[in-house]
Amino acid sequence: MHKTLIVTNDFPPRPGGIQAFLHNMALRLDPDRVVVYASTWKRGAEGAAATAAFDAAQPFPVVRDGATMLLPTPRVTRRATALLREHGCESVWFGAAAPLGLMGPALRRAGARRVVATTHGHEAGWAQLPGARGLLHRIGEGTDTVTYLGEYTRSRIAGALSAAAAARMVRLPPGVDEKTFHPGSGGDLIRARLGLTDRPVVVCVSRLVPRKGQDTLIRALPLILAEVPGTVLLIVGGGPYEGALRALAASSGVTDAVRFTGALPWGELPAHFGAGDVFAMPCRTRRGGLDVEGLGIVYLEASATGLPVVAGDSGGAPDAVLDGETGWVVRGGSATDAAERIVTLLRDPALARAMGERGRAWVEERWRWDLLADRLRGLL
Ligand code: GDP
Numbered sequence: 001m002h003k004t005l006i007v008t009n010d011f012p013p014r015p016g017g018i019q020a021f022l023h024n025m026a027l028r029l030d031p032d033r034v035v036v037y038a039s040t041w042k043r044g045a046e047g048a049a050a051t052a053a054f055d056a057a058q059p060f061p062v063v064r065d066g067a068t069m070l071l072p073t074p075r076v077t078r079r080a081t082a083l084l085r086e087h088g089c090e091s092v093w094f095g096a097a098a099p100l101g102l103m104g105p106a107l108r109r110a111g112a113r114r115v116v117a118t119t120h121g122h123e124a125g126w127a128q129l130p131g132a133r134g135l136l137h138r139i140g141e142g143t144d145t146v147t148y149l150g151e152y153t154r155s156r157i158a159g160a161l162s163a164a165a166a167a168r169m170v171r172l173p174p175g176v177d178e179k180t181f182h183p184g185s186g187g188d189l190i191r192a193r194l195g196l197t198d199r200p201v202v203v204c205v206s207r208l209v210p211r212k213g214q215d216t217l218i219r220a221l222p223l224i225l226a227e228v229p230g231t232v233l234l235i236v237g238g239g240p241y242e243g244a245l246r247a248l249a250a251s252s253g254v255t256d257a258v259r260f261t262g263a264l265p266w267g268e269l270p271a272h273f274g275a276g277d278v279f280a281m282p283c284r285t286r287r288g289g290l291d292v293e294g295l296g297i298v299y300l301e302a303s304a305t306g307l308p309v310v311a312g313d314s315g316g317a318p319d320a321v322l323d324g325e326t327g328w329v330v331r332g333g334s335a336t337d338a339a340e341r342i343v344t345l346l347r348d349p350a351l352a353r354a355m356g357e358r359g360r361a362w363v364e365e366r367w368r369w370d371l372l373a374d375r376l377r378g379l380l
Contacts, residue, residue, distance in 0.1 A: 003033045004380050005084050005112075007103070008095030009070050011038040011062070013054040017297065018120050021174040022095040028373035029380075031059035035087045037080055038062060039070045061087075072102040081110035090114065091380040097139050097146055098123055098132065104142030115143040116379045118172060121294020124156035124315065128289060133160040140165030145379050147172035149295045150319030172376060173319075175369035176300045180270055183306035183360065187274025194259055196275070200231040200346045203276025203307075205269065205298050208239030211291050213282040213312050215245060216335050220282075221254040223339035228346045231257060236272045238263030273305040277352060278345045283312035284332025293317040299327070300367050303359025308352045310341045326359035 006026060010018040026034055036058075041051045055062040063083060070076050080103055084092065090113045094101040097117035104115045117139055126132035140146055140161035146169050148154040158166035191197050202224070206212040214235055224231050235245065235258060242260065249258045264272060273279065279302030285292045292315035299309045299320040311321045312332030323329045330337035345352045 001033060001088075002091065002380075003035060003087055003089040004029065004091045004093055005080070005087065005089040005107075006034060006036045006038075006093045006095060007070070007080055007100050008036065009039045009100070010095050011036060013050050014041045017174070018096060021120075024175065024177075024369050025373055025376055026058075026060065028369060029060075029377060034060035035083060035089060036060060036062040037070075037083050038064055040064050040066060040068050043068065070100060072099055076100075077103050077106045081106060084110050084112060092116070093376070093380060094118065094143070096120060096123075097143075098126060098135055099139075101139035101143055101146075102135065104139065108142070114145075114380055116145045116147065116376075117143045118147045119153060119157055120149065121153060121292070121316065124153040124294065125290045125292060127156045127160040136160040137162065137165075144168065145170050147379070149173045150316040152316035152319060153294060170375070170379060172372065172379070173295055173367070174297055175372045176297065176304050176363050176367045178304050178363055178368055181273060181301045181304035181363075182270070183274070183356070185274035185305055186271030187276070190271050190275035194234070194275070196232050196234070196259075198230075200228055201234050201276045202231060202278050202280050202342055202346075203234040203236065203273060203302075204279070204281050205236040205273060205301070206281055207237050208235070208241040208245060210241055211283055211286050211293065211314065213284055213332055213338075214241070215248055216282045216284070216312075216333055216338055217280055218245060218248050218252055218254060218258060219335035220339035220342065221249075221257055222252060223336065224342055224346070225254070225257060227339075227343045231346065233258045234261070234272070234275060235259065236261045236264060236269075269301070270305065273302055273307065276302075276307055277349075278310065278342055279305075279307040279327075280310040280338060280342055281312065281317075282310060282330055282332050282334070282338040283314040283317050285314040296320040300359075300363055303327075303356070304363040304367075306353075306356035306360050308345050308355035309359065310338055310345070322358065322362060325355065326362055327355055
């Protein structure tokens with residue numbers, strides 16, 4: 001039986017987007033054909049207990065290394081090749097290409113017939129740094145396929161690979177759970193709870209960091225309120241930028257029109273998307289391109305919920321929007337651009353609904369986990 005060894009530092013219970021991506025994919029492969037080799041999440045009894053409980057609940061074996069970070073050292077390479085042989089694996093999936101993908105040639109010599117290395121948002125940043133570029137090049141040479149999230153990350157990463165490796169790249173983005181995120185996900189209850197039942201709501205769901213553009217939305221609010229009085233900006237998520245955002249709301253005179261929920265448990269997210277009339281996150285690129293959006297999965301979660309989206313033009317965010325169909329891409333950082341599009345959508349519920357429906361259909365057609373897992377299975 002053809003089995004796959006997944007080698008990764010990014011596996012739950014460690015939280016995060018890449019971790020959720022790998023886990024969702026792994027769950028959709030045949031559990032009898034998957035073995036995961038992962039780093040230890042956290043040292044100490046609590047981390048060990050959480051990890052053991054998580055691992056025991058998986059339908060496939062998870063082998064933990066004692067290290068909290070796997071690096072392509074001789075020791076880790078020996079362990080990976082031993083696991084490959086012990087479980088009779090014929091293919092290898094590196095959950096993040098760099099740096100573990102450097103073990104590709106060794107695993108091939110040990111019997112792997114297919115080696116796939118997946119890239120995420122940050123490799124696009126690394127592709128600009130000379131040392132990391134060289135590593136990506138070697139990883140491209142030692143694997144069969146390097147996957148990418150979308151056109152933005154592909155164009156960056158391909159530049160670091162040989163022409164042959166670049167030509168072998170395949171798109172493999174994370175999917176969206178269309179059964180979790182759907183129209184009618186309980187937004188009315190959230191609105192009632194927050195006292196927003198009859199008010200226009202612009203919702204933004206994301207970590208609170210400058211790149212995401214919650215500050216741009218706050219700066220856009222006076223313009224929006226002048227056109228659509230009573231509008232509320234619902235900011236969902238937690239993060240280090242919260243204090244600055246609250247101060248900006250106060251100095252902009254819009255404190256009453258902004259609600260912060262803080263970070264929420266996963267189960268509360270769909271209803272909070274559903275509480276919005278419009279989803280907006282005008283993200284922007286910072287630090288000369290190193291702080292950039294990889295894909296912007298939240299736009300797809302909003303589309304799945306049936307909301308029109310207003311996205312920023314940072315990195316791969318536009319890959320998650322059909323501009324003019326599921327919403328609009330605006331210049332990140334421009335409060336006037338964001339306000340103009342948001343006002344148009346709040347004033348025209350028929351247009352908002354049509355864009356939301358197109359978004360929902362697009363997610364069902366193109367972004368379902370099952371479809372993307374089929375693609376991975378094909379590569380492996
Ligand atoms: P990234 O954080 O820059 O990787 O942004 P992404 O848009 O790629 O991923 C963010 C993910 O985290 C999306 O699935 C969001 O729905 C989710 N997310 C954002 N804020 C929260 C929150 O407060 N709670 C939970 N549970 N998830 C959140």
